[in-house]
Amino acid sequence: MGKPAGRRWIVVALAAVLAVGAAAAVLHRVLAPAEVSTVARSGYPPAAATPQVGVIGRLPVAPLVVDGRLRVYAGTRQVYADQPADRKHRVTPFWSYRRWPAKVDGVLADGTTLVSRWSDGKLVALDARTGRVAWRAEGPEPGMVPEPRRTYASTVWDPGGLYVARAADGRAMLVAAGAGQLDGYDLADGRRLWRVDRERGCIGAAGTTATGEVLGLFACDGPETVEFRDAATGAVRSRWRPPDAPDEFVLTPVGCREGRSGCRGLRISPPGDGTGRGWLVGPGAPVAAPALDGADAELDGERVVGTSAGVVTGRSARTGEELWRRADLGPVRIIAVEPGRVHLLTVRRDLVTLDPVTGAERSRFALNVGHDGIGWTPGRAYATGGYVAVERLRERASPDDDDQAYFLMAEPVLLAAT
Known part of the structure; x- marks a missing residue:
């Protein structure tokens, strides 16, 4: 004899409720905000010996x-x-x-x-x-x-909106920039030290200087102006407009300790123009550095290394005086600069590292591994501590291509030691 109709409906309803509850629990576990930290299970590796000069390997x-x-x-x-x-x-x-x-x-x-x-x-x-x-x-x-x-590469080599600056007492500050907002933090413990809120597009940060300032653009009223803020307090130290600058321009930090942090210079360019005028930044107003004009020059301390017509030169950033010249490298391209090293790529895909003070060659080798060959174009590049990493793009790659057509292969990044 079957169950009464009322009891059957109760059982069905109860089963439905349980099923929905179980599904909700699963969805919550899958979709709820979560954080998973898997810490190191072995000790911190010892300081590495000086790596052998040359290509280390390829990475995805x-x-x-x-x-x-x-x-x-x-x-x-x-x-x-x-x-x-x-x-x-x-x-x-x-x-x-x-x-x-x-x-x-x-x-x-x-x-x-x-x-x-x-x-x-x-x-x-x-x-x-x-x-x-x-x-x-x-x-x-x-x-x-x-x-x-x-x-x-853009995420780890050029993290837009994240910068580090050092105060006069040596404290390290983190600067985080968002849409219409700048925040400063003590890097040691994450305490927020200051905040600036403005209308979106009114303020922005492009990097930090070697003298502990946040370098950015101010465009809240009138033409764009270069703004220097104290990274420890957020207070504006000064605002400056380069002579004859257009109402809108592109600000590019140069001569940076790493990424766009601890920079000693800047370049001002009209929108869509790859050249621009170079300036040194430090205490006081920026100082014109004509040797930094153009996109084929890079700054290391007080030295500017430039490439033109197959000649590499080192010049004084302040006077433009030529300090050394190398005409034996052929056409080259500066792909990365770090303190004490400038890395150049020849048309034969040799990686040449020079001392920016003297022009002396620190190392030179073919940027190639296995049978990959030299039929590629350099993409983003990065250098620190003598290590250099370069993306390899297909020779006819376009920014509109998908990754398959853009990169040379599945492991397009070459890592080398100079």
Whole structure:
């Protein structure tokens, strides 16, 4: 004899409620915000011996070399590290940090402190030695940025809106810039030191100077102006407009310690113009540096290295006086600069590293591995501590191409030691 109709409906309704509850629990576990930190299970690697000069190997993603011991990478929702820095291939992560559903927007390293910014504005600092979270802070949400390509080179080599500056007493400050907002933090513990809120597009940051200032553009009323803020307090130290500058211009920091932090110069260019005028920044108003004019010149301290018509020259940044000349390299392109080294790429894809003070050759070798050949074009490049990493693009690659047509191969990044 069957169950009464009323009891059957009660059972069916109860089963439906339980099913919906179970599904909701599963969805909550899958979709709820989450953080997964997998810390290092072994000790911090010892300081690496000087790596052998030459190409180390090829990688599928762009490495950020930290402390000369680790390589840090970014993914859509992950920051992770492997080691040692001079290993030929990428290997199992030394540590890993993930967040959901936010995406990685930028990664910056200063010493053994690694700061990541996420699409929801969250700032997370990791101890690079262990992968443990050192601090978390609320920051400005990043503005609209292009989706990074699969190497994530823009994320780790040029993290727009993340900069480090040092005060006169040696304290390190983190500067985070978002749409209409600038925040300053103590890098040691993540304490917010100051905040500036303005209308979107009114203020912005382009980098920091070697004298502890935030370098940016101010366009709240009238023509654009270069603005210098104290990185420790957020207070405006000065505003300056270059002579004969157009109402709108592009500000590019140059001569930086790493990335766009600790810069000693800037270049002012009209929109869409790849040339521009060079200036030195420091105490007082910027000083004209004609040797920095044009896009084929780079700054290292008080020296400008330039390339023109197959000749490489070193000049005084202040006077323009020629200090040395190299006419034996043929047509070359400066792909990266770091303190004490300027890295050039020849048409035969030789990587030549010069001392910017004397022009002396520190190293020279073919930027090639295995049977890959030299039929490629350099993309983004990065240098620190004598390491150089370069993206290899197909010779006819266009910015509109997808990654398959854009990059030379599945492992397009070459890592070398100079």
